[in-house]
Amino acid sequence: MAGQGGCPVILVNGQPSQSLPVADRGLQYGDGLFETLRVEAGEPLHWSRHLSRLQTGCERLGIPPPxxxxxxxxxxxxxxxxxxxxxxxxxxxxxxPRGYRPPAAPAPTRILAWNAPAAAPSLTVSEGVDVRLCRMRLSRNPALAGIKHLNRLEQVMARSEWSDAFQEGLMLDTSGQVVEGTMSNLFLVRDDALVTPDLSHCGVAGITRARVMERARAWGVSCQEDSVRVEDLWRADGLFLTNTLIGLWPVRSLEGHPVSVPPLVARLQQAL
Amino acid sequence: MAGQGGCPVILVNGQPSQSLPVADRGLQYGDGLFETLRVEAGEPLHWSRHLSRLQTGCERLGIPPPxxxxxxxxxxxxxxxxxxxxxxxxxxxxxxPRGYRPPAAPAPTRILAWNAPAAAPSLTVSEGVDVRLCRMRLSRNPALAGIKHLNRLEQVMARSEWSDAFQEGLMLDTSGQVVEGTMSNLFLVRDDALVTPDLSHCGVAGITRARVMERARAWGVSCQEDSVRVEDLWRADGLFLTNTLIGLWPVRSLEGHPVSVPPLVARLQQAL
Structure with missing residues (x-):
């Protein structure tokens, strides 16, 4: 098993491999789930939380969990x-076999891949990121909301809308609710309390999102899951994004308009 | 290149192969499209229609068409x-590379696979199929409607709801509109005219659906794309399903209740 030449090291069902059968339903239908974990000091961080979300996703889709x-x-x-x-x-x-019908006794595929660390965040990013609003909308379906399944065309299409001028784009759902970033969850700071979009119709329930909510509540800071509209973003005292790999990103501008970064955001960033 | 032992014959970018790189975005995100064609007398039927839908899908997703x-x-x-x-x-x-952002210069993957013919339809099927209503809903997103993309978890989940008692299940969208079957399009016969669900928010614009609409109109039979609700199904004079592989399936029962098969359905079935 070699990881040279930029190729990630990959195990498929425990065996070193760079490839997967074409007949795999992950390719055919996006019939599966994924997790992306940050590795520090040789350990995948928050392993049990990622495992738990993966198991929840398997239960929801009826895939035997690994x-x-x-x-x-x-x-x-x-x-x-x-x-x-x-x-x-x-x-x-x-x-x-061909067709949407799941096999009665599926033999799930496990794929694990190690990749080099993401580029270190620039000073700009640690001070705040520039964010836009995406035109591409998220579709609403409670049956698929919250889990990290492999049907990600909406995120791909949203991320194709811009190049390097912004670090992230926020996505609304088809009913006009603000849900999340293409690869991150969103928090609003409002009157020293936190609000994060409700994910019962779409979106991914992020691990760092859960950690922020727990930390805030442990500090006695109110943290509500609620419906969020674009006008709520403009009225907020501050905005930030969370993601397993980046941790917490303060938002310093939205669609080119400056957004202030309240002290609570820096405090949470430190705590994570 | 061998097709023995039940393995389908597969070409990946023109080369015989049973596998695909794990890094392919088709697997990672469902970032792609597909077509399923019926082969008769050594020829893929309605080639130019399938190619046209594939090209439309590529344009919509920003994938260079083959x-x-x-x-x-x-x-x-x-x-x-x-x-x-x-x-x-x-x-x-x-x-x-890792991440939703599409490569600036993508190198698309073409996969072509031949499979044995589907089992010949039983007499029952040619006389009419038994259909149910699925609990799983289709999400609405005009940006992805009509094209045959690889994000098919909703169809997989719908098809997992039953075993062999029905030949097909109809799917509603999250707003309660009836859209299509898990693998077929739907038509209603009403007062000697045809209605088929509007697909501007979700669903796949089927090749056989288009052929039925053209044929009906050539005969002077009205054929409208319209919103359809469950009560419209019960009020219809007849129902039928279309799909490239099966052609036209009259519906003889819905949720166990008999549905009549008007003469127009048999006439269309013959014509296809």
């Missing part, structure tokens, strides 16, 4: 002692 | 002179 011990062993194998980087885990319903 | 001549050559290669069967074509945005 054995937790096997998955952790494979994670450490694929890291090969690398101290830092990104671990991506995918679980699909595996191969099957 | 060269039509190359694709046709590969289709005939993968068929290997087999007179009958099913040809599946997939086009993905190809491999790329």
């Amino acid at each position: 054995d937790a011990a096997v998955l952790h062993h494979e994670a450490l194998t694929v890291l090969q002692g690398q101290p830092r980087g990104v671990l991506k885990i995918m679980v699909t319903r595996g191969s099957g | 060269d039509a001549a190359v694709l046709h050559h590969e289709a005939l290669t993968v068929l290997q002179g087999q007179p009958r069967g099913v040809l599946k074509i997939m086009v993905t945005r190809g491999s790329g």
Whole structure:
């Protein structure tokens, strides 16, 4: 198993491989789930939270979840002692005959891939990011909301709308609610309290989002999940984004208009 | 290139292969499109219509479309002179670095696979199929409606709701409109005219659906695309389903209640 030449180290069902059968339902239908974990000091961070979300997703889709011990062993194998980087885990319903109907006894596919660490955030990013509003909308479907499934065309289309002028784009759903960034969750600061969009119709329930909510509440800071509209963004005292790899990004501008960064945001950024 | 042992014959970018790189965005995000064609007398039927829908999908997703001549050559290669069967074509945005952002210069992946013919329809099926209503809803997003993209979890989840008691399930969208079957389009017969659900918010614009609409109009039979609700199904004089592989399926029962099959349905079935 080699990780040279820029190729990520990949294990497919425990075996070193760079490829997957064409018949895999992950490719055919996006019939699966994924997790992206940050690796520090040779350990995938917040392992049990990611595992729990993966298991929840498997239950929702009716995919037999991977054995937790096997998955952790494979994670450490694929890291090969690398101290830092990104671990991506995918679980699909595996191969099957043609057609949407899931096999009665699916043999799910586990894919674990180690990637080099994302580029270190620039000073600009730690001070605040420039954010835009995407034209592409998220569709609403409670049956698929919250989990990190492989049907990600909406995020791909949203992310194709701009090049490098912004670090992230916020997405509204088809009913006009603000939901999240293409790869991050959103928080609003309002009167020393936090609001984050309700994800019961769409969006991914992020691990860092959950950690921020817990931390805020532990500090006695109110944190509500609520519907958010674009006008709420303009009225907020501050905005920030969360993501497993980046942690917390204060928003310093939205659509080119300056956004202030309240002290609570810096305090949360430190705490994470 | 061998097709023995039940393995479909597959070409990936013109080369015989049973596998695809894990980094392919078709797997990572469902970032691609597909077509399923019926092969008769060694020819993929309605080639130009399928190619046109594939090209429309590529334009919508910003994926460079495959060269039509190359694709046709590969289709005939993968068929290997087999007179009958099913040809599946997939086009993905190809491999790329981690993240939703599409590569600036994507190298799309073409996958062509020949499969054995679907089992011959039973007499029951030609006389009419038993249909149910699915609990799983289709999400609404005009940006992805009509095209045959690879984000198909909703169809997978809908098809997992039943085993063999029904041939097809109808899907409503999240606003309660009836849209289509899991793998077919729907028509209602009403006062000697046809109605088929409007697909501007979700659904796949089927090739056979288009052929039925053209044929009906050529006969002077009105055929409207309109919003359809469940109560419209119960009030209809008849219902039928269309799909490239099955042609036209009269519906003989819905949720266990008999549905009559008007003469127009048999006439259209003959004409196709």
